[in-house]
Amino acid sequence: MASRGPVIAIAGLACETSGFTPSRTLAPAFHPLRGYEEIQGKYPFIRAGSPLGDAADWRGALIGHALPGGIVTRSAYEELAGEIVQRLQYIMDELSDQRLDGLWFDIHGAMCVEGIDDAEYDLLRRVRAVIGPDVIVSASMDLHGNVSRELAHQTDLITCYRTAPHVDVMETKKRACRNLVELLTQTSTVFDDSKPQRPLKAWVPIPILLPGEQTSTRLEPAKHIYEAVSEVGKWEGVLDAAIWVGYAWADEPRNRAAVVVTGWDQGAISEAAQHLARLFWDAHCDFAFVAPTGSFAECIDVALKSSARPYFISDSGDNPTAGGSGDVTWGLTQLLARPEFQKEDGPTVIYASVPGPDAVQKAVAAGVGSVVTVTAGAEVDDIHAGPVTMTGTVHSIKHGDKHAVTEVVLQVGSVFAILTKLRKPYHLERGFTELQLTPRQADIVIVKIGYLEPELYDMAKDWMLGLTPGGVDQDLERLGHHRIRRPMWPLDKEFEGEPDLLARIIPMSNEPLSGPDE
Known part of the structure; x- marks a missing residue:
């Protein structure tokens, strides 16, 4: 590929992982993309012919994005991290007299x-050992990620989503790349040796740890807090601003909310970071769930009494897009035990979903229309309930899904239970209709999810958030964190005075990081 501007490598691993589920994430789950050709297929904004694509010489190492789940095994991480380092070394060697x-x-x-x-x-840190301290690093992140002091130090530009549900994923990644290209190509902020000046970074950790279901930007107070991010980004001397809610279902010292503002004026970025941190902290008592909540039984009772159709219920404790194992059977077991749904002419319920490879194989062998007895679920997470055995009619079969591989719908009474070979989240209407299900005509749709993703939200005539058990239990106190920093709202209700929300100026990435860990 001919050089067209600064040379920029691409690398990274992404997986939202719960520390409270027994499931583990293996290397194949990351579906690695290698080299520029594969990576640009995922990110059209860096393709040749696009403004950003033509503004730089993009060199792909490896990126991997896994479905949220359990902790990544050390062997999987070493395999993928090792390949990233190896591929970056190859890029460095290939550049020869050029520089990255x-x-x-x-x-x-x-x-x-x-x-x-x-x-x-x-x-x-491993990447820096290969590319060196002078390469400018721009990170794009989920707002449910964590920004430690060390990560802020080793990046030069860092940003995250500004919406939850995340409708600005591509916009955020594109912003991270645009900021990087603009920094590398501007001529007014270079040193004599032609190396770009690094932006200054102001970082504020905030002692708040909340689930995404209490911090949706659809609703207050997160709505006005995140609207302020864009406004702060327009301040003189500010390049970018970001707020991380943090990730509630892991137990590491870094798990908490944080603000980072980057720019050229230390006073401006400090003021901006403190302003955003103050907005967040001042609202800490105001965060509430995005929908009415209740036990699973309470949610079903309300749905049956309601005239709103379809009525959606979130089986939130085992949400696979937040890190749940996806194979907790507790919700489906409770549902099938309800007498209201044990006859075919009962209220129509769709339940998504439970993995069961053997159950799927047996249903596929029997074929659509056959009556089968199968057992599914709890192969990974049997903490809350064991495998569920059910007898029903095979309603539909679908092969070839990226996540599920094979999907089967089993009708048990008036319940249409989706069983999968491998776990799969159901966020889109076509995920149901391709299985010959009509969610808009169902009485109740139960999905393993937290807040409803946009298509489901638009489809639902009403909904409740079921406070169900699992690896991403919304009741954080029920999980038992031991390693996060304390005090931490809402696990701790009493604070001795106000938290320290002063901005910490983080040294540039090619300068040493000193002082106490915060």
Whole structure:
């Protein structure tokens, strides 16, 4: 590829991982993309012919994005991190007399690895050992990630989503790349040796740890807090601003909310970071769940009494897109035990979903229309309930899904239970309709999810958040954190005075980080 501007490498691993589920994430779950050709297929904004694509010479190492789940095994991490380092070394060798100018660090921020705290920092530390201290690093993250002091130090530019549910994923990643390209190509902020000046960084940790279901930007107070991020980004001397809610279902010292503001004026970025941190802290008592909540039984009772159809219920404790194992059977077991749904002419309920490879194989062998007895679930997480055995009619079969591989719908009474070979989140209407299900005509739709993703939210005529058990239990106190910093709202209700919300100026990445860990 001919050089067209600064040379920028691309690398990163992303996985939101719960420390409270027994499931483990293996290397294949990351579906690695290698080299520029594969990576640009995922990110069209860096393709040749696009403004950003033509503004730099993009060199792909490896990126991997796994479905949220359990802790990443050490062997999986070592395999993927080792390949990233190896591929970056190859890029460095290939450049020969050229230099690598930048790195886009494509991460989530809540990846937990066996035996490693702060996995994203550890990965970047390994990357820096290859690319050197002078390469400018721009990180893009999920707002449910964590920004430790060490990670803030090793990055030069860092940003995250500004919406939850995340409708600005591509916009955020593109912003991280645009900021990097603009920094590398501007001529007014270079040293005599032609190396770009690094932005200043102001970091404020905030002693708040909340689940995403209490911090949706659809609702107050998160709505006005995140609206302020864009406004602060327009301040004179500010390059970018970001607020991280943090990740509530892991237990590491870095798990908490944080603000980072980058820019050229130390006074401006400090004031901006403190302003955003103050907005967040001042609202800490105001965060509430995004919908009415109740036990699973209470949610079903309300749904049956309601005239709103379809009525959605979130089986939130085993949400696979927040880190749940996805194979907790507690909700489906409770549902099938309800007498209201034990006859085919009962209220129509769709339940998504429970993995059961053997159950799926048996249903596929029997075929659509056959009556089968199968057992599914609890192969990974049997803490809350054991496998569920059910007899029903095979309603539909679908092969070839990226996550599930094979999906089967089993009708048990008036319940249409989706069983999968491998776990899968159900966020889109076509996920149901491709299984010959009509969620808009169902009485109740139960999905393993937290807040409803946009298509489900628009489809639901009403909904409740079920406070169900699992690896991403919304009742944080029920989980039992031991290693996070204390005090931490809402696990701790009493604070001795106000928290320290003063901005910490983080040294540039090519300067040493000294002083106490915060």
